Amino acid sequence: MTEPCVQVTVRARREFDVSVIRGLRIEEVPMGLGDGIEIISASPVPSIVTLGTSVRVIRDVDSRVEYSEKHVLVRIDREWFVYPRKIWDLVYNDYILPMIEGKPPKNPGLLLYGPPGTGKTTMARIISSLANLTLYEVGASNILRKYVGESEMELSKVFDYAESSPPSMILFDDAEWLVRARKLAGEREGTETVSLSLMSELLRRIERWGREGGQSLCVVTTNAPPELIDPALLRSGRLGKPLLIPLPDHEAIRLFLEKNGVGGGEAEKLASFFVSLGACMADVVSLLPEVRERGLEARERIEDRLRVASRGYLRLFSPFIIDRDKISEFFTTLFKPSPHLRLHVALEKELAIPILATVFTSLGIPTIYLFDLRFADEAIETAEMLNGIVVIDSRIMTPQIAYSVNIPVVSFGSSTEYTNFLVIIRDAVDIFNVFNIPPDDYVDIVGRYYGCSESVLKRAKQVISMLSIDQKARFLKLLSTFAPSGLTESSVDRLRQLTSLVT
Incomplete structure (x- = not known):
């Protein structure tokens, strides 16, 4: 009688469903299965693959990484992805490279957060692909059960599977249900209630990975801001400091479009269009065919659609660039030095935003326009990461933003009540005096x-x-x-x- 297979390693050139080899009799290794799939090791041989067999899948990935000044372009097979270079360097040096070299990652876990559609899940999959990790993708439906103790057992099984097939990675995608702060967990019922014992099990297993220095990584993605995440998870040796995956800027979208066959002039125009609407990269991918077919006529309908899913801030960019010589020396010198700079422009939004977007784009200063305070912390962190500024309507300004944040802030509106703001434009006529435009x-x-x-x-x-x-x-x-x-x-x-x- 043929023994059951304990562990099998499969090399595949494409996405591979492990269920297709259940019941397979392995007579020898290596053993080709066709369509770019090959069994390269098994224990014992001969044996039969059963439901209890630990299966490790190694993807033969056709990858390429290209760098620009501020971004990195990553190709996995035939798809291109664009990320801020600062984010990529952290992920690569702290997680991908050590695991390629057979070393433990900086932390046993990694928390990726940010707006929907910015590439958090894709980043996790890129880590898995480039480091050749066995990937276990887990959602709420895989873990949460009706009866007490069953959820904890399912979570423990996932960690057992990952430990049995190193190097490996567990991806908890859209994991608000898992990482929500315990003091808040009881406020919601049903599948989103996180029990103390489930969180304790998660902490216990991640901590053990950190102590043992193994070849396993737990990646969590979430749309929730860090203040809603259980702080116990965010300590060093667990998930560590959360990593923000921000909305794409003009250059990121332009690079993506050019890699996908959009010509330079059209790529510039479409990138400006998408950035002005606060689009994420998933929006760009899904809406590109419609925009290319209908041109900017599609703007109003698409703008309404994106506004519904708005994150409360967007990246300002102007397609019209002014020579620096045309911007007054006074303004350029004034803006350079201090993260505590506070300026006010006494113009309404419709005129203030194009002017500020053009001036700061021309100066090469990344600019975040915040219009919903619910996501103020995320918007400010994005600006800090980019060494940029925040633009905000004076009507929603708060004392914390006015006095405490460590980045330049520019407000607009008919007036400002904050005395630390220097009014540089007092009315529409004044714009002809402040700028040499x-x-x-x-x-x-x-x-x-x-x-x-x-x-x-x-x-x-x-x-x-x-x-x-x-x-x-x-x-x-x-x-x-x-x-x-x-x-x-x-x-x-x-x-x-x-x-x-x-x-």
Whole structure:
């Protein structure tokens, strides 16, 4: 009688479902199964693969890594992924490289958090692929059970499987159900209630991995901010410091588009479009066919769709770049030195955002526009990671942001109550005094940010050249108000008429 197989290692050139080899009789190794699948070791031989057999899968991965100044492009098989270089260097040096070299990772666990669709799960799979780790993907349905003690038993089994097939990785994806702070866990019922004993088991197993220095890694991904995560998990020797996977910036989206066959000019235009809407990379992938087919006509409908799933902040970027010489020396010098810099621009959002986006893009300063305080901590951490700034409406400003955060802050709105903010623009007329930018450029700043056509821009420049300084300011305010909804040449002429009526 043939013995049951205790452990088997399979090499595959594609995703492999281990159920296809259950019941297989292994007569010798190596043993080819066709379609790029090969059994390279088994114990004992001969034997039969059963439900109790520990199966390790090694992927033959066609991978490539390319670096730009601020980003890294990773190709796994035929797919490209883009991440901030700062994040990639941490992940590679602390987790991927040690495990490739047969050493334990920096911590036995890693917590990836951030907005949905930014590539947290993909990052975990990349770690597994490049380090050749046996991957166990686990969700709530795999662990949570109805009766007391059963969930803990299922969690323990997963760790047993990983320990029996090193090097290995457990991926707890979308794991709010598992890592939610214990003091908050009892506030929710059903499958999202985390028992103390389940958390204790998780902590016990991860800590043991850390002490033993084994070849196993536990990766947790979540959309929840760190303050909702049980702090016991975040200590060194467990999951360690959480790693934020942020929304992509203009360069990240442009690089991704170019790697997927979008031409340089079109990639620049589409990247600006997606960044202005606060899109994540998953949005870019899913919406790209529609945007390429319908052009920027799809903007309004897509904008409504993305607003529903908004994270409460977005990366500001302007497609119109100003020569640094055109930005006043006063402003450039003022902005450089201190993370405690506080500036206020007394303009409404529609005009303030294009101007600030253009100025800071031209200066090469990453800029986060925060419009929902529920995600303030995440937005501020993103700005800190990028050595950037936060732009915020003065109406939602808080004392903590105004006085405590260690990054530059720029507010906008009719006024500010915070005395530590230096008002650099007091009204729309003042923009012609603060920046050394001609009126024609302001038309480009506003019009190109909101996607106006070349014919509309040309007509708007003709109009603004015929106006007095006060009328120019009023015209720009009207242009910024109506441009997001779409303008034609005739509607520009109507804005000129309104300019002469407004006082």
